[in-house]
Amino acid sequence: MQSQKNSIKKEEYTYGFHDKESKFGKPLKGLSKEVIHMISDRKNEPDWMREIRLRAYDIFLSKSLPDWGADLSEIDFNDIYYYIVPDEKLKRNWDEVPVKVKQTFERLGIPEAERKFLAGVEAQYDSESVYSSLKEEWINLGVIFMSTDEAVQKYPDIVKQYFGTVIPSADNKFAALNTAVWSGGSFVYIPEGVEVKIPLQAYFRINAKSMGQFERTLIIAEKGSIAQYVEGCTSPIYEINSLHSAVVEIIVNEGARIRYTTIQNWSKNVYNLVTKRAAAYKNATMEWVDANLGSYKTMKYPSVYLLEEGARGEVLSIAFATDGQHIDSGAKMIHAAPNTSSLITSKSISQGTGRATYRGLVKVHPVANNTKVNVTCDALLLDKTSRSDTYPDMQIDNADTAVQHEAAVSKVSEEQLFYVMSRGLKGDDAMAMIVNGFIEPIAKLLPLEYAIELNRLIQLEMEGSVG
Amino acid sequence: MEYIADESQLILHTPFKATYKEKPIVLFKTNKGIFAMEDRCSHEDFPLSESLSSDTEVSCQLHGSTFDLASGKPKSLPALFPVKTYQVTITEGKIFVSD
Numbered sequence: 367m368q369s370q371k372n373s374i375k376k377e378e379y380t381y382g383f384h385d386k387e388s389k390f391g392k393p394l395k396g397l398s399k400e401v402i403h404m405i406s407d408r409k410n411e412p413d414w415m416r417e418i419r420l421r422a423y424d425i426f427l428s429k430s431l432p433d434w435g436a437d438l439s440e441i442d443f444n445d446i447y448y449y450i451v452p453d454e455k456l457k458r459n460w461d462e463v464p465v466k467v468k469q470t471f472e473r474l475g476i477p478e479a480e481r482k483f484l485a486g487v488e489a490q491y492d493s494e495s496v497y498s499s500l501k502e503e504w505i506n507l508g509v510i511f512m513s514t515d516e517a518v519q520k521y522p523d524i525v526k527q528y529f530g531t532v533i534p535s536a537d538n539k540f541a542a543l544n545t546a547v548w549s550g551g552s553f554v555y556i557p558e559g560v561e562v563k564i565p566l567q568a569y570f571r572i573n574a575k576s577m578g579q580f581e582r583t584l585i586i587a588e589k590g591s592i593a594q595y596v597e598g599c600t601s602p603i604y605e606i607n608s609l610h611s612a613v614v615e616i617i618v619n620e621g622a623r624i625r626y627t628t629i630q631n632w633s634k635n636v637y638n639l640v641t642k643r644a645a646a647y648k649n650a651t652m653e654w655v656d657a658n659l660g661s662y663k664t665m666k667y668p669s670v671y672l673l674e675e676g677a678r679g680e681v682l683s684i685a686f687a688t689d690g691q692h693i694d695s696g697a698k699m700i701h702a703a704p705n706t707s708s709l710i711t712s713k714s715i716s717q718g719t720g721r722a723t724y725r726g727l728v729k730v731h732p733v734a735n736n737t738k739v740n741v742t743c744d745a746l747l748l749d750k751t752s753r754s755d756t757y758p759d760m761q762i763d764n765a766d767t768a769v770q771h772e773a774a775v776s777k778v779s780e781e782q783l784f785y786v787m788s789r790g791l792k793g794d795d796a797m798a799m800i801v802n803g804f805i806e807p808i809a810k811l812l813p814l815e816y817a818i819e820l821n822r823l824i825q826l827e828m829e830g831s832v833g
Numbered sequence: 834m835e836y837i838a839d840e841s842q843l844i845l846h847t848p849f850k851a852t853y854k855e856k857p858i859v860l861f862k863t864n865k866g867i868f869a870m871e872d873r874c875s876h877e878d879f880p881l882s883e884s885l886s887s888d889t890e891v892s893c894q895l896h897g898s899t900f901d902l903a904s905g906k907p908k909s910l911p912a913l914f915p916v917k918t919y920q921v922t923i924t925e926g927k928i929f930v931s932d
């Protein structure tokens with residue numbers, strides 16, 4: 367699969383009202399061709415990327431919102447900043463940060479400097495010292511790990527070859543939006559046979575402006591390479607904008623193995639609408655480990671296209687919906703070759719008026735002989751008002767397929783709570799223990815520091831949850 | 834071999850809808866030649882005649898998969914399989930299509 371899809375002639379993208387005056391001016395609210403030109407100008411991008419953006423903008427306008435999943439009808443696309451120059455990031459006072467967010471930083475023990483960055487008070491968080499020694503190690507291995515903006519400048523041929531080949535901008539409205547206005551995100555290239563032992567963490571690259579509303583990540587794992595990529599942190603990411611729409615494309619070549627771990631906790635005003643997809647080739651393994659907390663509404667279905675014989679895909683996800691939240695998440699596995707296998711394990715927890723939805727698709731094409739599919743979705747309801755729905759879609763067009771599917775919804779009962787409390791725990795702690803036990807199979811796959819933070823965060827969320 | 838259209842009817846990069854053996858096909862005239870393919874995306878059957886082409890490719894409007902005009906092979910997901918392409922012969926300004 368190669369990409370030269372930016373095919374329509376250049377003349378069609380020569381728009382008349384490119385306003386040079388606004389080039390480095392104040393951030394503009396709303397989306398227009400002018401904003402896109404401003405982004406491209408500010409980044410000093412090559413013409414081909416500007417054309418991709420402009421074409422995606424037209425696609426964005428032509429597509430309607432999904433008529434399934436979370437209700438997105440309240441999003442006002444004109445009330446959003448699509449690009450904020452990093453050095454001129456909209457500063458806000460520490461006083462303006464909601465008390466609840468501050469308290470959570472405090473309780474999680476997030477260092478001062480980091481708190482300010484996460485709350486948008488500081489534009490940058492200096493993690494350079496931690497980062498530079500690792501950076502050297504990666505360079506020695508021939509690994510490229512930088513922001514996608516930088517990669518467009520330094521490795522245009524590789525970016526051009528793969529960008530949009532796994533998730534074309536026309537895939538859905540939000541992929542088009544991201545393609546039009548993307549900024550930041552990571553570019554990772556792992557050469558043939560290289561194993562990166564320390565997880566590549568977007569967190570260490572905060573200086574490279576990796577965090578943002580519309581980040582774009584592209585990972586290419588060459589034959590036989592192995593790496594783990596980790597994004598996010600458990601502390602609430604408090605954004606002035608209410609829309610986060612990222613695109614992550616991963617190419618896992620023959621025999622390579624990638625684990626992509628996300629742990630995110632958006633503040634509760636954020637729409638989190640993310641498209642993540644991997645293409646897995648012969649005997650390659652792709653694993654998505656995805657913990658979704660926070661946000662107002664989330665729609666996220668990491669997928670793996672198993673394109674060649676022996677490819678394997680896994681999605682292990684945790685969703686935690688508390689009051690007022692709707693987390694609609696799941697996974698997609700597309701089996702398009704023989705001897706492929708997939709595993710989906712989804713754990714969701716709903717509390718108060720929270721709603722967690724599992725939505726999954728497994729498709730086995732007629733060519734995919736001897737395929738193995740395993741889907742487990744467990745939902746835990748913490749009280750009488752919380753809600754959980756499951757929409758598993760299995761399209762099996764090959765009789766030579768072994769499918770295992772389990773779904774269970776359980777409720778934390780008075781007896782369970784009583785039992786744990788009789789061991790000396792307070793109500794909230796008892797509830798936290800039950801929840802942590804429920805997600806343990808996935809939490810244990812997280813890097814230790816993230817697993818600990820997740821545990822603590824669940825403890826925080828449980829406060830006041832029991833009588 | 835079936836007569837489909839006159840070369841003069843085709844506009845650069847613009848789809849030309851036709852039928853061949855009673856099946857919908859689409860022709861694209863580009864700077865690299867004239868190409869004929871089934872008018873149906875291999876992903877979810879959306880007509881490729883809704884899109885403009887480049888010199889070598891066409892992208893489906895519905896989810897963006899790109900197909901090579903000459904071979905019909907997908908160059909991007911979500912399509913997985915090729916679109917059927919046909920032989921094009923031009924004789925005295927007349928376009929003929931065959932398997």
Ligand code: FES
Nearest residue numbers: 874876877893896
């Ligand atoms: S129908 Fe063409 S890409 Fe989906």
